[in-house]
Amino acid sequence: MLVSSILNSEVMMVRYTCPCCGYQTLEEEPPGTYDICRICFWENDGVQFDDPDYEGGANTVSLRQAQQNYIQFGASERLFCDDVRKPNKHDRKDPDWRPFSSKLT
Template identity: 45%
Template sequence: MLRILVPSAALRCRLLSTLNMLVPCPCCRSLTLDRRADDQICKVCFWHDDGQDGDEAELVWGGPNGSLSLTQARANYKAFGACEKRFLSNVRPSKP
């Protein structure tokens, strides 16, 4: 039986950052971060990447993202283009 191993999202991000490639923002999925969980702010949605990811997306961690969960930030990005309306003037369109 042939088994194909697919690396986890976290491992893929580590591999991309090792190759000096941008990694996707956990909120908008745009390739804007040098590495994950390094307190960088995405220029496309203004999410502050504090390391929160899919399996904890419903939780509100507080910290740099305040009372916003990753799930709510993703919904906000889809609805109006930023993780929160107050950041609309800080974001830019995603590049293809």
């Protein structure tokens, strides 16, 4: 997992990759920090990080579903569409991040 450094008011801030959207927005290294990504509003849950199909815990939907939701409508859950923001020119996407494939039912 890559990290990004952002120069902010002369202080170097390290950002970690959100497992839902792939942007480097988290202040603490995943998993299980419960940081909330401002781009997709995913709450970083260690259980869901280890089991991407687990529904419940800090997030209602599974990590796999949240990734698909972000791709479809820009938030981890439709409920959070008004809480998220679009990535800007300062946001960095982890080039090694990939969403899980859709689960076949």
